[in-house]
Amino acid sequence: MRIELEYNARSIPPADVARSFVPPTPHFGRLLSRNHTLLLGPRGSGKTTLLKMLTARALNSWTHPEAAALTPQVTFNAAFVAADIAWGKQIEAVGSFDFNASRKDAAFVLHTLRAIVHAMREATELAREGRLTPHAKHLAIEITESQEEKLVALVAPNLSVRPALPSLLGLELALEARLDTINSGEDVAPFTVESFPSKISLLISAFNGVTGDSDRRWALLFDELEIAPTRVKTFLLSGIRSFDERIIVKLALAPYMDDAGFERNPISPHPLHDYHTIQLSYPNKDDARNFGEELFARTFERIGVDAPSLDLLFQPPEGGSQLGRRGNQKRQGVPEEFVSLAQKDTSFAQYVTERNLLSPDYRFNENNIAQDIRKVLPIVVARNYYLRRFDGTHAVANRSRKSHGLYAGYPSIVEITEGNPRAILTCVGPMAQDYRQDIERADGFVQVSRSIQTKAIRRVELLLTSLLQVVPLDLGGFDAGKGLLGFVDTIGRAFEDRLLSRPFTTDYVSTFLIDENVSDAVVKAVGMALNAGAIIHVPYPDGGPDTLLRGLRGQRFRLSYALAARYRLLLTLGDRISLSTLLLVMRGVDVGDDQRALF
Known part of the structure; x- marks a missing residue:
């Protein structure tokens, strides 16, 4: 019997997410703090999973050995705000909808209000159900029916809704109904972005007051913020320091955005002072080693294969x-x-x-x-x-x-996944299924064969290349039919050329700097590849993890190790070269000539 794994946490309930969750160290521990947090990472890096794991349902269902130690560190109740097409970029391309900016703002505000009411209802239901684990009992909240009725009567007028039921469920359904009618011509003036902080504060004040815990904190977990309208992104990023002190904001977003970011001025939010940043990519492979190995072993176990020692499991x-x-x-x-x-x-x-x-x-x-x-x-x-x-x-x-x-054998097979949970599941899931069949046919211990590993390595590569192919590239000089993959291939082949097609040298070059000689279009192409996970940022020792939100120029990058086999590269961090030089050499241009803006 084949066991199918789910590769995207978006549609998985938090309690189910928790059952197989492996905490990435040290990222998850930092996410538990009461600091405003930016969670930056490419597709598949686990942003949605990490945010869902902050919810009460998830933490109450978590049975990992570290659950008892980590869960008590969560001193807030969290509302998961999923990305919604109603206020995402996708709606901008649908001309048949009368979806102006004010309606997008209202959709965002209503969507968030509904999420926090849902979190409140979830916390009270946990208390009523009574099935609480000792480490998560502080996240359950007791409320009587009369208190719930009083709460709804207090907040409904301010939220411009008329619940059919005087309960949190009724309030949540009323907000959802209001959200469903947002494009029907009803007045959306009460739901401006500017009014959002005050509405959230009033809702929290009322709930905390009715339940007798005025100091209880609440976290708003915004997932996939990159698809939100520019105005919403700008509001959340610039206003992260202006929320009520009982409100913690945690924003999950792609590492590159060309329509919003942080300004450099005395009143703008500053890292460490106003927020912390967690980067879910690993410039150095050793940083991802422990998490990757544990998720490898856990995934084998979910398929029914015992994997106590990875270094002995894989055939070299x-x-x-x-x-x-x-x-x-x-x-x-x-x-x-x-x-x-x-x-x-x-x-x-x-x-x-x-x-x-x-x-x-x-x-x-x-x-x-x-x-x-x-x-x-x-x-x-x-x-x-x-x-x-x-x-x-x-x-x-x-x-x-x-x-x-x-690239077969340990630790290479682990390193090519880059500590990316989706890449690990793509690699290990089918590989463990095939290996289990080998075990059943063998008499005694047998290693995961090179052929099985090779198929897994190709799957991880395909996970990236198939995505890159469908990302359009508006950049001259590259094969339009290959999309963004054509651009990434050019960089990869340039590094391959230096390693294998030239006379031997002791210097291995595998990183590039975005210099001033490349155009904005090239910078954008790097940014899109960064968001896809095909390119990895290598920050400077004195640079902050949120540096990319202030621009890509001058920064250092490498290709993902998931593409190392495609370009026949090493699994190590090499010396650097300017991107303009790298691209010009691949086009046969004498780099001694005066360089103009590339493309």
Whole structure:
């Protein structure tokens, strides 16, 4: 029997989300704080899941070993505000609707009011049901029927609704009915964005007062904020410091937006002072290691496969070469890949000769090993795997680009998923199903075969490339039929060219800077690839995690490791090059010429 996994948390109830939730460290712990928070991440990075896990239903259903320690840190009740087409960008393309700006504002306000009333009802229902876990009981709220009637009588006039039932359920249904009629010509003046903070404050004051807990805090969890109208985004981003002190705002959005962001002035919100930022991508692969490994193991378990030790579970690449992993082991002698590559790559043979690596007089001390062997071992492994012969200044014969076997084995198979939950499920789900069949046929322990891993690596790649292909690219010089994938391919092939098609060098280049010589259209293309997860931001040590909301120029980026096999690249952070130079070289332009704005 095949067990199907759900890959998108949008349609999954919070209680069901909680049952398989693995907390990403340290992101989830930071999200629990009472700080306003920006949650930035590409598609599939788990933004929706993380926000839903702050709700009372989810936390009460969470059974992870860390649940008892983390849940008490949530000292607020949370209202999950799902993205809604009624106030999203999509509606702008539907000319048949009379959906002007004021109606979009009203849709946003009503949508949020309904969500917080739902959270209030959820908290009271938890108290009535009595099925509370000890770590989540502080999120349940007791209210009598008479108190509930009093609450509705207090707030309904201000919310411009007439509930049919004098209860929280009746109030929620009245707001939903008002939302449904928003485009029928009814007056929407009571629901302006400017009135939104006061309406929320009144609702909270009334509820807290009636239930006898005036200091209770409430969090508004806005999901997929990038699809909201510009006016709403700007309001939430610029007004994050002006909400009632009982209100916490947590905004989940894509890392790049070209229509809203933070201004740089003394009165604008500032990181650490007014809000915290959590970036759900990992510039360094080691940062995602623990979370990725636990989610790998948990996903295997959900399929019915015990995976206690990932390093033993996966069959390594043929010959055992794993992109230089053995360089961390203390072993004397020159790795066999050095000898093999020197025999077919004249440029590397020159390197070996210059350093006397094959001489019996070579001194294998720590300094020499680090500089001459360990530093270049991943480059050597990749060239030895992909090159059949390199003569003089160019490759004479290469292995097929469809050969993904080099990326099999632990930890590479984990690293190509980038700590992205959707990528991990895409990789592990079908792989675990196939592996379980191998177990049933085998007599004793068997590893996950290279062939099964290769299919998984291709699925992870396809997860990205299929998305990139349908993102339109309005940029000359690229194949329009490939969409944004054509742009990303150009960058990837440029890095591949430097690694495999040129003479051997000890410097591996795999990151780029957005310099002033590229046009705004190129910057936007990078931003769209960033939102898709195909490009990863590599922040500077002194830069803030929300830097991208203030612009992409001058920032450093790399390609996702999920695309490493497609471009035959290493799973390591390399040196940098300007994006204009990278693109110009791929077009055969002499970079010594005066550079004009690219595209």
